[in-house]
Amino acid sequence: MKKIILSLAALMTAAIGFAQDGQIYKAQEQINEGKFMEARETMKAVLESPKTKKLAYAYNVAGQVELRLINGQITQMQQAADVDTALFISSMDKAVEYLTKSFEIDHAPDAKGKVKPRFDYGTKKNEYDIGEHNGNVEWMKKIVGYYLISAQLCYNKGDNEGAYKYYMKHLELPKSPVFTEAETDSIYKSDKNYPKVGYFATILAFKDKDYDRVLKTVDYAIQSEDETTREDGYHMKTTSLLHKGDTVQWLSTLKDAMENTTNVNYPQIILKYYYDKHQRDEAMKIADEFIQKAPQNKMAHYIKGVVLMDQTKDKEALASFNKALEIDPNFVEAIANVGVVNFNEIRDLNQKATTNNRDPQYKAQQQELKDKLTTTRVYFAKVQELAPDRSDLWQSKLDNIDELISVVDKNLSEIAKRDKK
Secondary structure (H helix, E strand, O other), rough: HHHHHHHHHHHHHHHHEEEHHHHHHHHHHHHHHHOOOHHHHHHHHHHHHOOOOOOHHHHHHHHHHHHHHHHHHHHHOOOOOOHHHHHHHHHHHHHHHHHHHHHHHOOOOOOOOOOOOOOOOEOOOOOOOOOOOOOOOHHHHHOEEEEEHHHHHHHHHHHHHHHHHHHHHHHHHOOOEEEEHHHHHHHHHHHHHHHHHHHHHHHHHHHHOOOOHHHHHHHHHOEEEEEEEEHHHHHHHHHHHHHHOOHHHHHHHHHHHHOOOOHHHHHHHHHHHHOOHHHOOHHHHHHHHHHHHOOOOHHHHHHHHHHHHOOOOOOHHHHHHHHOOOEEEEEEEEHHHHHHHHHHHHHHHHOOOOOOOOOOOHHHHHHHHHHHHHHHHHHHHHHHHHHHOHHOOOOOOHHHHHHHHHHHHHHHHHHHHHHHO
């Protein structure tokens, strides 16, 4: 009798399990009839029941219910109709959760230690109807970029925290266990949006002064092919490292920025750091290493010129600036510094020149000054042309030069009048 009771219990358990499996088929029918919300409730009950046997299948079907709901909202977007933001976001989260669980259960080894997945790929290319042969992997590939939509929907509603959350999910989804290492690598390489998304996430964190979050995503921005995005990335990273007191990484990042952007602020910050510490030899070492590493990088020669100019080695500095200009003839800062070097020479000439207008050398010296002033003016006028909004680089220099030219012209005019007598 005891055995009979146990057998009946087993039969009852099996019957309940079959009943739950029957609910999965019911959900499939509801899907086919377009009753997606009803199918969602049916699968919710199935997944909550401890009696459900075909879990890999159940999660697969539940995931596809959410996909149908997502597709409905995508259609709304395409038709410029109202979108149910909450529904899209929740369906996306559930779809990823369910398809991932289906995959993990499907790939669990059986009693003999063998893995026999049934839900990885569809039986026919590009045909993924609801059923036991539908593919978790293929469907995950199809929605791998949809978290970006979730982020944008949150951002549009002013929910920056939600936007950050889904930017992060977008960045991390390719690392899902559903994908092989090769597939993950392929997804990151084939989609050029990842640096941009990392940039958006970093900006939100930077605005909140959450420097730990900044450092989690900022390298995506730094890897961007867009120079402005890279520069912003380096700015946010160096600022964050400085706030966290990580001087070693701060310097390392500044050097990296110096080599990978055309922003002269980065080398100037590095040089100032070493100058403040009276480590000018270290500054020269960095400049030399940069040139050795990237001889065709204009910034390398510019930095060397700045270091040499600081050491009052103007002729050597001029050679470095001219080398930078060979690489980029419109390199504003290099042109300006060529002008500065020339202006320094004018200052030395003026100090050595006689003030006695009856001295035999006076006329020649005044003419030499005028020629040098005229030549130097060309450099600052070029800077004005290239960077009219950066008057700090040219305005005072041009004013000084024009004033000096006026004085020299007056001196030469007086000599010319005297000579006529």
